[in-house]
Amino acid sequence: MEFCKKYLAEVRTQTLYREPVSYRFLDAVHVSLEEKTYLALSTNNYLGLTHSPAVQQTAMDAISQYGTGSGGARLTTGSHPLYEKIEKALAVFKGTEAAVVFNTGYMANVGTISALAGKSDVIFSDELNHASIIDGCRLSKGQTVVYRHTDMDDLAGKLRNTPCQGRRLIVTDGVFSMDGDIAPLDKIVALGEAYESMIMVDDAHAVGVLGHGGCGTVSHFGLQGKVAIQMGTLSKSLASEGGYVAGSQELIAYLINKARSFIFSTALSPATVGAAYGALRELQGNSELVEKLLGNAQYVREALDRAGVAVEGSTTPILPIMVGKASLAVEMVELLKEEGILVSAIRPPTVAPGSSRLRLTVSAAHDRKELTQAVESIIAVSRKLKLI
Numbered sequence: 001m002e003f004c005k006k007y008l009a010e011v012r013t014q015t016l017y018r019e020p021v022s023y024r025f026l027d028a029v030h031v032s033l034e035e036k037t038y039l040a041l042s043t044n045n046y047l048g049l050t051h052s053p054a055v056q057q058t059a060m061d062a063i064s065q066y067g068t069g070s071g072g073a074r075l076t077t078g079s080h081p082l083y084e085k086i087e088k089a090l091a092v093f094k095g096t097e098a099a100v101v102f103n104t105g106y107m108a109n110v111g112t113i114s115a116l117a118g119k120s121d122v123i124f125s126d127e128l129n130h131a132s133i134i135d136g137c138r139l140s141k142g143q144t145v146v147y148r149h150t151d152m153d154d155l156a157g158k159l160r161n162t163p164c165q166g167r168r169l170i171v172t173d174g175v176f177s178m179d180g181d182i183a184p185l186d187k188i189v190a191l192g193e194a195y196e197s198m199i200m201v202d203d204a205h206a207v208g209v210l211g212h213g214g215c216g217t218v219s220h221f222g223l224q225g226k227v228a229i230q231m232g233t234l235s236k237s238l239a240s241e242g243g244y245v246a247g248s249q250e251l252i253a254y255l256i257n258k259a260r261s262f263i264f265s266t267a268l269s270p271a272t273v274g275a276a277y278g279a280l281r282e283l284q285g286n287s288e289l290v291e292k293l294l295g296n297a298q299y300v301r302e303a304l305d306r307a308g309v310a311v312e313g314s315t316t317p318i319l320p321i322m323v324g325k326a327s328l329a330v331e332m333v334e335l336l337k338e339e340g341i342l343v344s345a346i347r348p349p350t351v352a353p354g355s356s357r358l359r360l361t362v363s364a365a366h367d368r369k370e371l372t373q374a375v376e377s378i379i380a381v382s383r384k385l386k387l388i
């Protein structure tokens with residue numbers, strides 16, 4: 001295992017070594033570690049629903065009714081009826097004929113893209129798409145053409161100049177996970193129509209955030225019926241785990257029969273699906289949750305902006321503070337930790353070398369007073385590190 005040792009030594013030298021940390025969750029946005037309490041400012045729990053009593057009750061009821069595990073893959077052993085409930089609810093929420101749940105968002109992307117693009121097909125993928133999209137492209141037998149981030153001239157040129165014997169698929173994050181900007185889906189759809197391409201949007205960070213009632217990017221741009229493949233996760237605003245694809249009956253039946261990450265993996269547990277179902281009901285029943293989230297995000301964005309802390313390009317609750325060097329990002333995280341604030345340092349390989357950043361995410365569960373204090377600390381630390 002000398003190669004492991006060598007690799008680990010290398011990443012340590014570059015301040016890129018990472019390890020999982022466990023906290024005690026006190027509620028959706030407060031955690032404790034070694035007697036100290038922290039404000040979590042990097043969570044994807046956008047609506048704070050992980051700690052909603054109603055959502056927790058749905059998960060507990062699911063265990064009481066159906067047990068703790070699902071016992072096998074859905075196509076081989078069958079599974080609990082919560083799947084049908086949530087898939088119907090997701091299809092209604094996304095305005096499609098049908099939906100299918102995968103075990104993670106990662107598996108939804110990998111399984112769907114590799115099932116859709118075969119040997120003679122071409123996938124056009126934004127350069128900042130999530131790793132699970134990139135891995136889906138790698139796993140598919142089609143050719144992948146990467147276009148510059150949200151650059152529609154580049155996409156148009158690549159669509160025009162890339163020979164394709166089979167199908168074309170354009171795939172994009174709806175909200176980019178590390179930058180918080182929104183894909184120009186209206187323009188992508190127009191190009192998709194011009195070049196007869198299927199469109200796939202990953203709404204992992206758009207559900208609960210964008211569109212009518214938080215239903216995502218398609219609704220945000222008023223493009224109902226124009227995006228064939230809407231992928232999403234149950235792991236962020238929907239406070240559980242899992243991923244899904246929503247689309248036509250035919251697409252969903254095709255994925256069920258073709259996507260290997262769906263076919264060859266044990267189904268999610270009743271508690272997991274139950275929690276997501278409960279969270280979806282909460283989201284649909286409380287429009288003020290999305291409003292509160294967006295209000296909190298705007299408040300933090302404007303306060304940082306006034307102080308000269310650049311939150312580049314983001315119009316969503318994902319607020320990236322660009323610092324450049326990985327070591328500087330780590331130093332900033334440590335200084336904020338001393339102030340009782342937990343944020344993540346995002347470094348290569350998650351982002352390109354030289355573009356390390358702090359990824360702040362705001363939640364509806366944050367309280368304004370605490371956000372004010374957190375912003376003051378971020379400004380003070382930015383001054384200390386001469387970032388402003």
Ligand SMILES: Cc1ncc(COP(=O)(O)O)c(C=O)c1O
Nearest residue numbers: 104105106130132177204233235
């Ligand atoms: C844009 C995007 N797509 C897909 C995923 C994968 O989702 P999951 O964490 O549910 O596997 C993530 C999250 O990590 C993401 O940010």
